[in-house]
Amino acid sequence: xxxxxxxxxxxxxxxxxxxxxxxxxxxxxxxxxxxxxxxxxxxxxxxxxxxxxxxxxxxxxxxxxxxxxxxxxxxxxxxxxxxxxxxxxxxxxxxxxxxxxxxxxxxxxxxxxxxxxxxxxxxxxxxxxxxxxxxxxxxxxxxxxxxxxxxxxxxxxxxxxxxxxxxxxxxxxxxxxxxxxxxxxxxxxxxxxxxxxxxxxxxxxxxxxxxxxxxxxxxxxxxxxxxxxxxxxxxxxxxxxxxxxxxxxxxxxxxxxxxxxxxxxxxxxxxxxxxxxxxxxxxxx
Numbered sequence: 001x002x003x004x005x006x007x008x009x010x011x012x013x014x015x016x017x018x019x020x021x022x023x024x025x026x027x028x029x030x031x032x033x034x035x036x037x038x039x040x041x042x043x044x045x046x047x048x049x050x051x052x053x054x055x056x057x058x059x060x061x062x063x064x065x066x067x068x069x070x071x072x073x074x075x076x077x078x079x080x081x082x083x084x085x086x087x088x089x090x091x092x093x094x095x096x097x098x099x100x101x102x103x104x105x106x107x108x109x110x111x112x113x114x115x116x117x118x119x120x121x122x123x124x125x126x127x128x129x130x131x132x133x134x135x136x137x138x139x140x141x142x143x144x145x146x147x148x149x150x151x152x153x154x155x156x157x158x159x160x161x162x163x164x165x166x167x168x169x170x171x172x173x174x175x176x177x178x179x180x181x182x183x184x185x186x187x188x189x190x191x192x193x194x195x196x197x198x199x200x201x202x203x204x205x206x207x208x209x210x211x212x213x214x215x216x217x218x219x220x221x222x223x224x225x226x227x228x229x230x231x232x233x234x235x236x237x238x239x240x241x242x243x244x245x246x247x248x249x250x251x252x253x254x255x256x257x258x259x260x261x262x263x264x265x266x267x268x269x270x271x272x273x274x275x276x277x278x279x280x281x282x283x284x285x
Contacts, residue, residue, distance in 0.1 A: 001100050001128045002149045003192045003241075006217070009065045009098055010242050011285055014277035017269060018066035018102065018219065020249030021053055021088065022073050027254050028052045029261045045077050049084035054091055056253050059262040063273035066100035066245055067092060068219075089125050100245070101127040102153065102219070107144075108133035114143040122147045129153050131197060131219075134181050138188055145189045152194050156181055157209065159199020159222035182212040191216045198237070200228020200246070206236035215239060221247040223272075230272070234279040242285055248272060 001009075010016050025033070025045060032052050036044035057067065069088055074081035092101055107117040107130060121130045122144070129151035132141055144152045157167055157178040167178045182196065191213075198209055200222030209218065218237055222228035223246050230246060237244055248268075256264035 003217075005098075006065070006100055007241050009100070010280070013063070013065050013273070014280055015063055015065055015273040016242050016244050016246055016276055016280070017060075017064035017272050018068050018100075018245045018247040019056070019060050019064050019252055019269065020104070020221070020247050021056065021067055021069040021253065022249045023049050023053055023069075023084075023253070024073055025049070025077070027257070029257050029259065031259050043080075046080040046084050046087075049074070049077070049081065050087050050091075053084070053088045055262045056265055057088075057092065057096065059266040060252060060269040061096050061099065063266075063269040064099070066102060068102040068104050068247055068249075070249075071103060071105040086125065089127060093126070100129065102129040102131065102245075103127045104131045106131045106133050106155065108136055108140045110136065111139040111143060114140050118144045118147065122150045129195070131155065134185060138184075141185065142188050145193055150193065152189060153219050154181070154185055154194060154196050156196040157198045157202055157205060159201040159228065163199070179208070179212055182209070186213070195219055195245070197221070200230075200233050203229065203232050204236055206233060210237060210239075215241070215243065217243050217245060219245045219247060221249075223248055223251075230275055231279070234282075238279060238283055240283055240285075242280060242283070246272075246276070 025048060032048050036048035040047050069085055074085035089101060092099055103121050108114060121127050130144060131153045132144055134141055134154050141152060169177050195217040196213060198218045198220055200220045220233055223230050252265050252268045255268045
């Protein structure tokens with residue numbers, strides 16, 4: 001999916017919601033587990049992950065423009081988990097081909113290794129975007145940028161407590177590390193194939209981000225369960241093209257652990273979509 005198509009989806013859906021598929025067997029409703037065990041016995045993990053994801057996707061698709069499966073939650077279950085990730089991507093591509101698919105894998109290594117990671121996610125799985133860690137520099141990122149209509153989503157300023165350990169450190173000129181990442185990486189990619197991860201809990205720091213990256217899309221986790229404010233993110237981070245994909249995971253997919261989990265997920269996604277529509281109206285989208 002290219003930039004123009006993504007903006008069209010945001011305009012059409014009146015939403016810039018990304019639903020995070022951080023699917024944990026220990027947190028999904030017991031009714032899904034019981035049904036999977038009834039069919040597959042102790043080899044229930046693959047079916048349970050796939051069934052839960054499909055029901056969440058069906059429940060939220062009208063209200064979002066993107067999905068972000070987090071690879072750690074699939075790799076943790078070995079082959080069954082990886083197969084469930086692959087099946088989830090295939091389900092999205094078949095049933096909801098206009099949704100943007102982000103593999104949240106935070107890859108990034110020496111050139112030859114990154115080249116193989118890029119082949120894995122952009123050729124084998126054929127997702128739209130991949131999160132990448134920039135710590136190893138240009139040759140660890142550029143292999144991901146050689147694919148048409150594919151995106152690198154580079155970690156810039158995250159929402160976790162440890163982000164202060166490195167990302168906010170300043171050099172002798174007062175430039176913070178995240179600002180250096182933003183500036184340097186724009187020599188490698190463009191706003192048509194590169195986004196940045198910026199945590200919602202950073203609030204007014206979005207102003208500083210936009211001074212350096214005024215047009216790039218930002219993937220924004222941390223709204224909902226982590227306490228980030230959607231209104232604050234939009235106030236300081238939204239552009240004329242929206243420029244935001246706001247992710248919510250736990251606040252939607254685990255909003256209920258009962259048999260009504262899909263209905264509650266629909267409700268939570270719709271609530272966010274309505275708030276997003278109001279914010280889009282402010283910039284004429």
